[in-house]
Amino acid sequence: MNIAAVFNALLVSVLAAVLWKYVKLREHVAVVEEELILTRQSQELSQVRIDYHGALQALMGDGTRMVCTGRMHTDRICRFNSLCYSTEANEFIFFHSNASIMLPSLGSRRFQPALLDLSSVEDHNTQYFNFVELPVAALKFMPKPVFVPDVALITNRFNPDNLMHVFHDDLFPLYYTMQQFPDLDAESRLVFMEGWNEGLHFDLYKLLSNKQPLLKQHLGTLGKLLCFTKSYVGLSKMTTWYQYGFVQPQGPKANILVSGNEIRQFTRFLLSKLNRSSEAIPTDEYIVIFSRTVNRLILNEAELILALAQEFNMKTVTVSLDDYSFGDIAHLISNASMLVSMHGAQLVTAVFLPPGAMVVELFPYGVNPDHYTPYKTLTALPGMDLHYVAWRNTKEENTFTFPERPWDQGGISHLDKTEQERIMKSQEVPRHLCCRNPEWLFRIYQDTIVDIPSLIDIIKKGIKSKPGRKKQKYTNSLYPGKVRDAKCETSVQGADEAKLSVSWQIPWNLKYLKVREVKYEVWIQEQGENTYMPYMLSHQNHTFSENIKPFTTYLVWIRCIFNKTLLGPFADVLMCST
Ligand code: UDP
Numbered sequence: 001m002n003i004a005a006v007f008n009a010l011l012v013s014v015l016a017a018v019l020w021k022y023v024k025l026r027e028h029v030a031v032v033e034e035e036l037i038l039t040r041q042s043q044e045l046s047q048v049r050i051d052y053h054g055a056l057q058a059l060m061g062d063g064t065r066m067v068c069t070g071r072m073h074t075d076r077i078c079r080f081n082s083l084c085y086s087t088e089a090n091e092f093i094f095f096h097s098n099a100s101i102m103l104p105s106l107g108s109r110r111f112q113p114a115l116l117d118l119s120s121v122e123d124h125n126t127q128y129f130n131f132v133e134l135p136v137a138a139l140k141f142m143p144k145p146v147f148v149p150d151v152a153l154i155t156n157r158f159n160p161d162n163l164m165h166v167f168h169d170d171l172f173p174l175y176y177t178m179q180q181f182p183d184l185d186a187e188s189r190l191v192f193m194e195g196w197n198e199g200l201h202f203d204l205y206k207l208l209s210n211k212q213p214l215l216k217q218h219l220g221t222l223g224k225l226l227c228f229t230k231s232y233v234g235l236s237k238m239t240t241w242y243q244y245g246f247v248q249p250q251g252p253k254a255n256i257l258v259s260g261n262e263i264r265q266f267t268r269f270l271l272s273k274l275n276r277s278s279e280a281i282p283t284d285e286y287i288v289i290f291s292r293t294v295n296r297l298i299l300n301e302a303e304l305i306l307a308l309a310q311e312f313n314m315k316t317v318t319v320s321l322d323d324y325s326f327g328d329i330a331h332l333i334s335n336a337s338m339l340v341s342m343h344g345a346q347l348v349t350a351v352f353l354p355p356g357a358m359v360v361e362l363f364p365y366g367v368n369p370d371h372y373t374p375y376k377t378l379t380a381l382p383g384m385d386l387h388y389v390a391w392r393n394t395k396e397e398n399t400f401t402f403p404e405r406p407w408d409q410g411g412i413s414h415l416d417k418t419e420q421e422r423i424m425k426s427q428e429v430p431r432h433l434c435c436r437n438p439e440w441l442f443r444i445y446q447d448t449i450v451d452i453p454s455l456i457d458i459i460k461k462g463i464k465s466k467p468g469r470k471k472q473k474y475t476n477s478l479y480p481g482k483v484r485d486a487k488c489e490t491s492v493q494g495a496d497e498a499k500l501s502v503s504w505q506i507p508w509n510l511k512y513l514k515v516r517e518v519k520y521e522v523w524i525q526e527q528g529e530n531t532y533m534p535y536m537l538s539h540q541n542h543t544f545s546e547n548i549k550p551f552t553t554y555l556v557w558i559r560c561i562f563n564k565t566l567l568g569p570f571a572d573v574l575m576c577s578t
Pocket of ligand 1: 163291292293294322343345
């Protein structure tokens with residue numbers, strides 16, 4: 001064999017090997033470079049150090065993991081590891097690997113109608129959340145992910161341009177969802193997926209965490225495939241108190257779970273975060289008139305202000321969302337004795353009022369205050385301790401209508417003539433569903449000359465019925481525990497006479513409390529009967545002889561009641577046989 005040929009062949013193989021190695025190295029460098037760019041992107045986003053390679057390995061190895069709370073889509077919040085989002089497909093992606101977890105495992109029930117509500121508004125079909133599923137192997141064919149290393153809270157805002165919706169649907173639920181999950185701390189990231197721009201009150205959302213909230217439309221600029229390292233999806237509905245009338249006419253929620261304490265804890269947090277000007281607050285008692293400047297106007301506002309000041313001998317301050325910063329408004333209201341305003345979203349600022357203050361809500365002609373009660377319900381939350389009165393314009397000559405305006409500002413000229421006439425003649429808007437009832441919009445966007453004597457009369461009556469500024473201590477609303485060591489003794493007196501003596505010890509927590517009035521309720525039920533005899537007692541023992549029969553078994557239920565209204569739990573039932 002020719003030695004030169006051997007050398008040549010050797011050289012060619014070495015060269016090929018070197019070339020192959022070079023190509024591999026280049027590929028590796030390209031991967032590393034790409035990962036570096038993606039790492040930088042993630043880091044710029046969150047100022048958190050991220051091990052891109054490690055995160056990618058975790059995603060490829062473990063896939064997505066999900067564990068949720070809640071039994072229904074309406075009360076579900078889910079925690080995810082490695083939940084991804086394709087900004088091209090506008091879809092969340094669950095990547096399956098052998099290590100994936102999906103709990104609850106709903107199968108196709110996940111689409112009936114959805115995994116969860118993304119906003120705090122219950123079961124609204126524009127607010128559903130779901131994801132599409134892929135095997136992790138599909139990642140090979142997809143754009144390299146950009147990781148969002150902050151703990152994210154992914155939700156929808158419901159109507160970010162309306163202050164009532166901002167507080168009720170978003171801020172309270174966001175704050176208390178964050179309280180529920182400890183890693184949703186000040187360094188976590190809010191991600192709003194409803195698709196709106198920042199909206200009029202974005203500054204308020206920014207107070208909830210130290211990081212700029214992300215909007216859906218930002219996500220595309222961050223990458224084609226985003227993966228949230230750790231995220232929570234959904235929003236607690238625990239703090240909402242009102243339903244807007246999507247399936248039945250609007251009104252208080254059926255099962256309100258929030259009290260004034262939680263409302264005020266949040267407003268205190270917000271006040272401390274709001275950077276308001278150092279404008280001095282009046283030291284004497286004062287009335288805040290919250291005025292609207294675009295529509296639903298009070299046409300004799302100056303006269304009203306003067307009359308209120310004279311009647312109640314207080315200063316008055318007029319604010320509007322146009323002329324004051326939100327911080328200044330909140331700060332002013334937080335010390336006011338009375339808040340007066342037309343019905344409207346600005347009245348949600350009543351959450352800032354101190355205990356004992358009064359809310360005066362004005363309604364235009366034809367609008368029944370009992371049918372629209374988001375602010376009345378707010379003031380009536382237990383522990384809010386606010387007084388509320390509604391005034392309604394009953395004089396048609398004092399109302400100003402705008403039939404020519406666009407439909408969403410109450411115009412009705414687009415309707416047929418008979419319908420227009422019917423609406424104009426109608427004296428009260430009948431109950432209706434949300435959100436486009438033309439008669440409702442026509443009436444609620446009227447301007448009003450407020451009849452001052454009738455308004456003052458209503459306020460004075462309201463003050464009389466619930467006088468004074470009282471500071472309610474939370475210890476006044478603590479519930480008793482169970483009574484302890486309950487016992488019964490029985491004796492038979494004669495053929496149809498018997499006695500049943502019952503005794504018990506005070507609830508355990510009572511010895512640490514100062515309670516004005518302690519009573520015990522005892523129910524005596526003959527075994528097998530549906531009815532029972534109730535007794536209200538002041539002492540810890542009692543002998544019953546009326547209606548007690550010999551040789552009969554009685555079930556005895558005992559509970560403690562503080563101050564007439566705070567009903568404790570029943571102790572374990574006693575079985576007492578005469
Ligand atoms: N708004 C305002 N001044 C006005 C009219 C509206 O500040 O003259 C605010 C209002 O407080 C709410 C938003 O604009 O935050 C939307 O008002 P809209 O009348 O649509 O809703 P409503 O107040 O009836 O809930």
